[in-house]
Amino acid sequence: MMKKSISFQLNKEMRTIDVSPNEGLLEMLRDRIGVKSPKCGCDRGDCGTCTVVIDGKTVRSCLVLAIEVDGSELTTLEGVMNQGQINPLQQMFLDKNVFQCGFCAPGMILSATELLEKHPHPTREQVQEGLAGNLCRCTGYTPIIDAVLEHGGCKGGCRE
């Protein structure tokens, strides 16, 4: 198959790479570029652990072809750090000991970030909905939901 050269911004850095038309984005990011925070948990869009941000929206990278991100802006967990330091949302997750095995964390943090951009002071239901695409088997979600709510300024959830 003919390879095609694509260019995109990855965590604020311009990248150019040759991709096959059938190459998946998750595969390209992990195996060819070496960005390992997006994980493969199901390879069919069910679990959300491969979540990345494309042009401001969270997307399951296992369902996207690499060729589709030509000209886009991509962010992975590696790109949400503040000059090598964790950001305030990450700090909240750290202080509250919310994650256990940590495998879902990269995707979950990106979904929580998007949710807080959309609803800076979310209700509990908004947080639950915002995180519903990211499966976690360890935590029972509650500590994650509570930490996002606290980050949003209202312990227990803001009112509409």
Added chain:
Amino acid sequence: MAAAKGGAVSDELEKKIDFKVIGKSAVRVDGKAKISGAAQYINDLEFGPGLLFAEIVESPHAYARIKKIDTSKAEKVTGVVKVVSGKEFPFRFGLYMHDRYVFAQDHVRFVGEQVAAVIARTPAIAKKAARLVRVEYDVLEPVLDVEAALQDDAPLIHPELAKYQHVPWFFPKKNSNIAHFRKVRKGDMNDGFKSADFIFEDTYTVPRYAHCSIETHGAVGLFDHSRRLTVWAASQSPHTQRHLFAEALAPLGITHKDVRVIAPFVGGGFGGKAGVSMEILAAALATTVQGNPVKVMWSRAQEFYNTYQRQGVVAKMRVGVKKDGTITALEQKLHWDAGAYVEYGANVVNAAGLSATGPYRIPNVSIDSVCVYTNLPPGGPYRGFGYSEFIFGLESHLNEIAKKLQLDPVEFRLKNAIAEGDTLNYGGKMNPSGLQECIRKAAQEIEWGKKTVSSDPKKATGKGFALFWKAPAMPPNASSTAFLKFNEDGSLNVLVSAMEIGQGFLTVMAQIAGEVLGIPVEKIRVETPDTDRNPYEWQTVASHITWSTGNAVKKAAIDAREQIFDTVSRALGKDRDSLYLEDESVKSKREPAFGLKLRDFVINGIMMKDGTWRGGPIVARGMFMPEFASAISDPETSQGGKPNVHYTVGASAIEIEVDRETGKVRIPKVVLAVDCGKVLNPDLLKGQVTGGMVQGLATVLFEDMRFSDEGKLLNANFTDYKIPTAMDVPDEIVSIFVEHAQPDGPFGARGVGEHTMIPAAPIIANAIEDALGIRLKSMPITAERVALALLDRK
């Protein structure tokens, strides 16, 4: 903290209540790695351009004889390096019983079983070539049901069962499908039932379940040109894997010294990554492509059908009770659908059999726990290890009995709850336990007895209650060890080989070492192991790591402390007995002005006036093995041994709202009260309660493994096998900790990781009965099942 009844309180807890680190919610030592994406899991490791990939050729049949395997076409594909099948590895292996094979030999025994493997330069080539491997089968009639497998004329799934090597506490029945029969007899059943006013009898069934770690299994093997075998694996059991690899591959001349297992972070375990399942493939395949690393990564579907599954069980029970609610006798017949290979699962059957009375004082007991081969995927360890399964039936049944006796279910449980010193099913004595307190606190928190009413007439409300208990299931000599070593700045490395599987193990070990040595957690590094560098650990299972490895780390820290005192007293002439550690310094009770920072001497020692040095690098070790345990007992009664080191007990209560039309359950509140002795880190413990409870609720409300009539798993994905999302959690989950110290635990702690999912199923079943008057005796209790039961009643 409450004092334990009978005075058996850990000295430490009595003497020292002003802990610096223990009992505090220390931030996880692996926290930053996990929230920054720095944490590496098996599939994140790099192996360079030489890495090969294996694709597995699987059995499409539940039971068949292999006639012929033709690999010639696959071998011709460009990029294929090797095609391997059972003929290269005619060896049996297993954890407790050697009944498993690297690849199927003459028979396949479940759909998805590994028959051959294609090793290629890329995953795509391996996949393509695997489809070209031709296997001819004689298809046999599979045995898919546990009761069918127990019939006299049932086909034998393992005709050579009698020849299999196994641990001395297993009792296989030759010429049958019974791989292990655990029999418990206590008291006199005739007396027990004679003295009862009523006998209640019923049958409850629990299907199979999947662990559903978000990270699938994966392993990479490298057999280098010096014949050294290294395996990187997503693992709960690095040392046990090393041992089993060495045992299984011994015919190739491989010894323990040649085998090394390196375990990176694990993306969820829950028992699924214990023992050896698919990891054997990476180890074995590596030996066929010497010099090249070879990766085997399970797909989500393989994760469902070819690791371990939680075994199904049919539980028949008879309970004798007096009018006043005193239980006089319990008979349990547990028939376990253990699947095609039971090398690990048979011990689940064993553990459940020893404890199938639940946490109750019952004088007359008869338990048959029977491990039955079927042509379904291998059963094995899953958080709860048999207890979740029998507790569903037992706690449902006891609730029905209370109702029939017109007794309050909580009062009925309080009356019969086991207490410290009561005789256990196998004859030993119950350890310190705050069960009564757990029951009262859980009942109070859920406002037991207060009926709630929904404002919506379509909704019915109900409350459910259940007790739970569990002991670690492990060989009596399962042991833990630890090394400690200092760095020049007084920071510390703790080397252990138990696994961080999310529970917070590394953090708690840092807390234990830090407490003894006066060092803050932030200055202690604890990482996942490499069996070449880290000392021995049996496995990270059984909720015994905090207790067992915690004891080893504490002993190692005490060893370090003694070396420190030795150096200081020798070099500076200080009275050894006056020395203590605080704020990263050695201090003296006699000389308040004296203080020597650890960083000033733990590597380089202390210089004397003549320029010579005393001391040197502090390197310490600790070991713990429960020398009081024994698995040997009378096979006809189980009396005489000490198979369990301790039980952790508790109570759980729930409030639900159920839709009378759709059967959908909403959970406003659920409570879990547990006595795991001294709480070492409240945040992490709360994490175990919340996560375990949601995982347990999922087994009863959502998850439902479906097999075809041919034994093929039909829902091997997250679309069809539903696990909870953030939308599906209870509105409120309350954790209550009761602390009766474990005398032989580190700072009084005992195990808790598995327990929190055990009562989830019966609290739901009992709450549904309370709300609707319907008793559902089979799991799962999905909305659909509730709705159908409501229709049936109309």
